[in-house]
Amino acid sequence: MALLSLHNISIAFGGTPLLDNISFEINKGQRICILGRNGTGKSTMMKIIAGINAPDSGEVIKETGTRIAYLPQEIPENVAGTVYQTVAGGAGPAGELLAELNSLQSSGEREKTTQLHQSISEADGWQVQNVIERVLSLSGLDGHAEYSSLSGGIKRRVFLARALVKEPDLLLLDEPTNHLDIESISWLESFILSSGITLCFVTHDRKLLKRLATRIVELDRGIIFDWSCDYATFLERKQALLDAEEKAWELFDKKLSQEEIWLRKGIKARRTRNEGRVRALKRMRHERSLRRQRSATASMEISEAQRSGVKVLDARQASFYYGNRAIIRDLNITISRGDRIGIIGPNGCGKTTLLNLLLGNISPDQGTIERGTNLQTVYFDQHRAVLDPQKTVWENVAPGGGDTVFVNNSPRHVISYLRDFLFTSDRANSPVKQLSGGERNRLMLARMFTTPSNLLVLDEPTNDLDTETLELLEDLLGSYSGTILVVSHDREFLNNVVTSLLAYEGDGFFKEFIGGYDDLQEQLATQKPAETFKKAKPQKESPPSQRKQKRTFREEQEFKALPGQIENWENQLNEITSSMADPQNYKKAGFAADSARLSKELQEKIEAAYKRWEELEEIEKANNK
Structure with missing residues (x-):
């Protein structure tokens, strides 16, 4: 018997049903990913499974005794108490008693404490306490920390721990x-894989999906499609289904058009012997009226400004302190026009501070940061702080008023x-306050892309975007000719967008x-642990590892991007060489040293890129032997 089954579930919030007579079951040990565009009902379906929402019709059948834990998309912000108290609250009545006991430990109320000890013993709560402490340890959480002081990522980890202490038979995420930062995501993946827990989850993280999902189901236009395959196969089969659907609709519409022409011929169509054909036509009309067209695909365009100078940003021994704590220490990096830099590290390590430092929003306490021209x-x-929640979507994308925006100097009506x-x-x-997380993200992109730029700075742009919109954004950034700085925890997004990473190493x-x-x-796998730290001594280059004889998708x-990248760097090098040939430029302070250093760095990048190109060519040659 399935752990849980949905039978003929329908729900609508006015108008077209969000879920239309769907049936679905979850079997023990499965890890099911629910896919679908933003707004297709994924979260609604999860809440129905969790028992939070009731469907308009249909039934939810749960195996007797099945425990379900649910981690919602939006995590509560204003929760009083410690991490221990918050986590313990998820363990039922015994957990609530333990949370209360924890809150009284420093109060000295002996009588109340004694009563709680008795109640906990009667509820078999000490066993529950062992579970709570084990989950806190596995989650890497400090039970004494105040919940209100935590970052958004740690708060999410706390509520995940709160779900796990319930020891659920079915976990909904x-x-x-x-x-979450990348370290936390990796921990989550490893924990779920080792636990053997039955899982149903919604995600836009394709790496997580590929690693965890043993089954994929998709919500599309109110209907559920069950795909028992991996993600890559799903994409192929899904496209084949859409192509077949389009062909079937084309044939259906052609047949309907022919029947309508026949009916308009008049008297012959109304003879008794043709009444069956007329009834068939009416059924076709009704079937056509019920058809739900696939939603439009997002279509984005970035407004690009005139290109910047060759040197975009140059940091030398830049440090920033908060009190006595070094948030950024001895940063050295040169960012050239066209570079695509990803920034990764644990939550709270200073990634957003680093962006603000590079952009000049804050000044370094030590060292220098120079910004290029134009x-x-x-x-x-x-945090989407630039959006006004009280104003409408229209007013946010056109804050100056009016009904026209300009994209690459071309006027567009706001609605269009x-x-x-x-x-x-x-x-x-x-109003923006009514939008979902995914809609707010799309609105931020819409507002951002009307402003001409040659430097895009993106702080966690992938949160809440569906995979289709995410892949479109990746393609758009791939064709952007400017420079990109991006903070992201999305590993697949980083693979597809950036050319180098600034990775946090500690301190x-x-x-x-x-x-x-x-x-x-x-690269890290080929290094000894000491080599990954800033002060480590350089090691001899290790011999190349044995490679599989075929290029991966990545x-x-x-390989396809390298020629354009090399050409871009060579053009920059030519510009620097030309400027160094002009005697007038040497009147500028620091010109000679800056130009020589930048020229050397570009030459090293070009040399490394050619070497990498040759390596990738060799892989393919070996495969063709």
Whole structure:
């Protein structure tokens, strides 16, 4: 028997059903990922499974005694008490008693404490306490910390621990990686894989999906599709289904059109012997009226400014302190036009501070940061603070008023422009406070892309975006000719967008690595632990590891991008060489030293890129032998 089954479930919030007569079951040991565009009902379905929402019709059948724990997409912010008290509260009545006892430990109320000890013993609560302490330890949480003092990512980990202390038979996770750092996501993956727990989850994190999902189900236009395959196969089968659906609709519409022409011929169609054909036509009309068209695909365009100077940012021994604590220590990096830099590290390590330091919003306490010429920066804030929740979508994307925005100097009506980001005319007039997380993200992108830029700064842009919109954003950034700085926990996004990473190493140090997230893991895997730290002594180059004789998808994308990247760096080098040939430029302070250093760095990048190109060519040659 299934742990839980949905039978003929329907629910609507006015108008077209969000879930339309769907049936679905969860069997023990499965790890099921629910996919679908934003707004297709994924979270609603999760809440029905969790018993939080009731469907309009249909039934939910749960095996007797099945314990379900649910981690919602939105984590409560204003929770009083310690981490221990918050986590213990998820363990039922015994957990609530333990949380109360924990809150009284420093109060000295002996009589109340004695009563609680008695109640906990009667509820078999000491066994529950062992579970709570084990989960806190596995989660890496400090039970004494005040919940209100934690970052968003740690708060999410606390509520995950709160769900786990229930020792559920079925764990429901709605966008569990939002606001988690990469280390926490890796821990979550390892924990779930080792626990053997039955899991149903919603995610936009394709790495998490690929590693955890043993089954994929998709919500599309109110209907559920069950795909028992991996993600790559799902994408292929899904596209084949859409192509077949489009062909079937084309044939159906052609047949309907022919029947309508026949009916309009008049008297012959109304003879008794043709009444069956008329009834068939009516059924076709009804079937056509019930058809639910697939939602439009987002269509984005970035407004680009005139290109910046060759040197975009140059940090030398830059440090920033908060009190006596070094948030950023001895940062050295040169960012050139066209570079795509990802920034990764644990929550609270200073990634956003690093962005503000590079952008000049705060000044270094030590060292220098120079910014290049003609920089036009657009900043995507992870907290979406630039959006006014009281104003409408329209008013936020056109804050100056009016009904026109300009994208790459071309005028667009606001409604037409917002449709590119999947906002209907009704939604365009809705206040921002009514939007979902995914809609707010799309609105931020819509607002951001109307401003011409040659430096895009993105702080966690992938939160709440569905995978389709996420992949479109990746393609858009891939064709952007400016420079990109991005903070992200999305490993697949980093693989597909950035050319190098600034990775946090501890104690305020960030170190640059060439390539995306997977490239970083390969580089770290070949190093001894001491080599990953800033002060470590250099080691001899290790011999190349045995490679599989075929390029991966990531390597194929890298191979295709390398010629353009090399050309860009060579053009920059030519510009510097030309400027160094002009005697007038040497009147500028520091010109000779800066130009020589930048020229050397570009030459090293070009040399490394050619070497990498040759390596990738050799892999393919070996495969073709």
